[in-house]
Amino acid sequence: MRAREIPITAWIGLFGIALAIFCALFAPLIAPYGETEVVGGVWQVADSQFFFGLDNLGRDILSRLIYGTRTTLFVALAATVISFSLGILLSFIAAVSGGLIDTVFSRFNDLMMSIPTLIFALVVLAVLPQYLFVLILVMAVLDSTRVYRLGRAVALDVAVMEFVEAAKLRGEGKIWIIFREILPNTLSPLLAEFGLRFAFAILFLSTLSFLGLGIQPPTADWGGMVKDNKDGIIFGIPAALVPGTAIAALCICVNLVVDWLLKRTSSLKGGRGDA
């Protein structure tokens, strides 16, 4: 693959993601003020000193935005990685084993998916204590149901291929079949799905925080910042829209990259000459 073949939209996406990662890594170095530091009046408007103005407690929105990148990216990424590992592992085991294991896993997954994710999360978060790892785990487990469904479909597509049967005939174990025969052939759609799930995790985390059930204050997090500043909207103060824009921008960037990955996958298929 050469850099020239990556479309401009994907470049924009990659740049946006890189910027977010940079902010997350070096937040204390680049943020002009502290995360919880009160530096001025409530909802003070933007000027040359405070780029995006101040929030409902007089904290610098830009600084909180940069610190928030950290929390948001970390939680979303952790949830996606866990959800992915869990979903892929279970789905591949189901696809390779078939029979009872497959039926039990898949029926349970159907059951989990028959409740909308947010509703399920609300019920569970109402009961569980508010720790960060609990939040990550809840997000991961709920999201893994979606990964499971895709993983199983993709793995089944590959598992019925004759080279997998050939490996079974040779007497290979499940581990070999999953990791050496199936996984390398499913990387491309799975990578795209990882991107999609990551974008979804960012949105989901922000939604939870916005509803007051995600990251707890005073830690800065994009969804929570919208919640903090939402009352300003009625007075025409757009402070809540700044973190909202950040969420949207990051998700668009991820989706642009995913779109490109998906197109590459489908043109792979087209190249085989189905016509």
Added chain:
Amino acid sequence: MPDTNLLSVHDLKIEATSYPPGEPPKRITIVDGVSFDLQKGKVLGLIGESGAGKSTIGLSALAYGRGGAEITGGEVKLDGTDILKLGKGGIRKLRGARICYVAQSAAAAFNPAHKLGDQVIEATVRHGLMSRQEARKRALYLFQVLGLPSPETFGDRFPHQASGGQLQRAMTAMALCSHPDLIVFDEPTTALDVTTQIDVLAAIKHAIEETDTAALYITHDLAVVAQISDDIMVLRHGRTVEYGPVQQIIEAPTQDYTRALVNVRQAIRREAPDQSKALLDIENISAEYSNGFKVLHGVSLHLCKGQTLAIVGESGSGKSTLARVITGLLPPSDGRITFEGKPLTPALKNRPRDDLRRIQLIYQMADTAMNPRQTVRDIIGRPLTFYDGLRGAAKTARVKELLEQIEMGNGFIDRYPAELSGGQKQRVAIARALAARPELILCDEPTSALDPLVAEGILKLLMKLQEEQQLSYVFITHDIAIVKAIADSVAVMHRGRLVRFGPKSQTLSPPFDDYTDLLLKSVPEMELGWLEKVLATRRMESAGN
């Protein structure tokens, strides 16, 4: 000379853009410089392997490019007018009215949401050629000519309520409905079983003669096209190999490629005598799918060491299922299999590794039988590591040795399957089987997806390896010619039952049972007038009854 031809194609060039993975898109030429003429009421056969461009040429007669194919040069004249210059509206008036198309898979080409009768007359009525009543009458007539069951009500059926052979005939009726000048038949019998194919073929031939329509008949089977065409054009890689009257092509081909297509295989191997001690002994095997559907009923067979057992049958006969039972992929519900005098564990997962090693399988599609993400070294090397623990230099040396055995050089060792040709892939698959030092190799139609020249090479290689290594083969095929060429013993299967089994010389000579008779007679032979002969004998037999 004034143009008296109905269809006249001159210097046709068709290109498409392909998107190879990880590379910039590139232009490929599908058809290059093809010319032919077709007179009213005549049939031209276009023949070639997949990728020869024959379907693309057929569709160009409708000024249509499938999947991004574009006609970039030459002319296609219908009654002297170049239809490529007609523009959208003009071409639409021709399609479905003067030029019609019969697709390979009628099952997919009919709309599942509408009745067959409505679809058959749709184009004729929409083009204003007939009223609904007239068109219905015409359809009824065509259903009768094509020998469809209860023609009066056949049109009320939905596509999923008719069989494959019936759909193919209905599609022919759809093409004939508007009294077209030209019909393009795109492999209309390829998806059908041999015994169904002959009926559809006869029906198409009868209908073409009855209605005096000209046709382009596209197929990869020279014996089929010889029965129906007046002229034949042989195509390869988008170019004309040979073009002439059917008699000349069949009886006096001038090109090597055509000769290879025409020549029925010479017997490569002499039949070996049946020995008392069998390597593989299958006793009274029955098998069923997990939904309780019974696929094998009490099959008993045996195979001697160093010999070849050919299993023939149509799709659904259970011949591939038998191979799955032997490998243990589908444990039998009844009966037992003995291998070298010892009973074979029914289920794959309980089988000792050494038993797995001794029985290997070669698939029909080498494409899907090899992991596209592994190199030839990995593919051939894995059984070496898995069974014999070979690693490093010893493994590489053995892989190279195996590549020599399959007549491929060391240069292929680090290639991926996508970088090999169809024949090379099948050779690598053979090497993978050999790497396990097997005693028995199950071959599931290993040559049926290949070009005849390439297939010949693979068969010769298999025979050579058998000679050298005393290998035994179970060879599953639907091709009687191959059976005649390589088998020692033959088993004929039909609907999960063994119909006939014995040494080749006995099995393939009369007196026959009914099914074997039908099967052998249905296989098209490379002989002019074969179809008429078979149909005549059939009529005589039914008159005699």
Added chain:
Amino acid sequence: MSNSAEAGGTPARSLRERFPLLALIFERFLLSLLLLFAVSVLIFAGVEALPGDFASTYLGQSATPETIANIRAELGLDRPVITRYFDWLGGVVQGDFGTSWASRNSVSEQVGNRLGNSLFLAGFAAIIAVPLAICLGMLSVHFRDRMPDKIINVISLAAISLPEFFIGYLLILYFAVNFGIATFPATVYQGMGFFERIQTIALPTATLVLVVLAHMMRMTRAAILSVMSSAYMETAELKGLSSWRAIVKHAAPNALAPIINVVALNLAYLVVGVVVVEVVFVYPGMGQYMVDAVTVRDMPVVQACGLIFAAVYILLNMLADILAIVANPRLRHPR
């Protein structure tokens, strides 16, 4: 799947052969009932089995061992789990969801009003979003890989990346605050006139439509595209039919089932969207009720709302599946 077929035995099998459509619909219905029951167990067990002592949460600061014990008895938390589950389920079946811990009011009464409000909002959004999505999807397919398609693609890609609350506040800032042509908050009350009500929910509806539209449109495009690239569409073209007739007569009947599936898949976005939009617009519906209950850990309300949301979702999915079954010509005309 295969289990249920086997359990049916011979009489069921012959019935199935004679009326495959009815049998499938009946099967789908039974499946939904089963699912609903399983979901009720999951929601109840989820709340019960997870750590956290409700009695102390309930009492807050004033908790002493005695008061906790009293409260546990009063709430019935000291009885065995199975008994409590069936008591709860028995009540639910009769429309009694118990008493809110926070307000000591009947949950059912609150739910009754709010469910109607939520359904009104979601239904109104769906009525606008579904036809719009299908039209845009068709437009996109018609101009496939040309400018309009690309523009629709980029815009919808952006739209699926926007959080619901962001769209909501953006609309509020512009239409309610800056231009003053819409109302905020979207308070509805009983006895409100229909048009007045619609005017009030204009912004929340717009937000929901935007959220659902993009997802639905992208999937509709894919569904129509797969129908358009099928072999029978090529047949239609090779029969010389006009593209209009090919689409109306040949593509549309076959695209129906996949489009219904797309709509069903997007119901999830609608349900989630409703919750967030209600919070943003302070709309008195189920979503807001549930979020409030979750914040104060008012378990009977959380359970009730969770179950109702899940039930609505399952029922709508069932309805969509049945419609898709009916739209399938193979099942409508058995062999």
